[in-house]
Amino acid sequence: MKCNVGKTDKVIRVIAGLAIGVAGFYFKSWWGLVGFIPVFTALIGWCPLYLPFGINTCKK
Incomplete structure (x- = not known):
């Protein structure tokens, strides 16, 4: 499991998860x-x- 969730993405996920x-x-x-899902993926850094879509918001 390589990191594919960047810093900005993590912040957005935590805020959205808490709001939900x-x-x-x-x-x-x-x-x-359902709000626990984005918070959990932000904490582990992997979505x-x-x-399947080849998205990676993590800086190399």
Whole structure:
């Protein structure tokens, strides 16, 4: 697993993930758990959906 999530991408993922989680909590919906996915991929620095498309936002 090579890093394919760059610094800016990580920040965006954490913000979006937290926003989804807060919205899920506010509306009392299980959909808020989806917010953990972008936060998790930001923390590990690897996104499996980038592989088939050949996307890499990590600087070499």
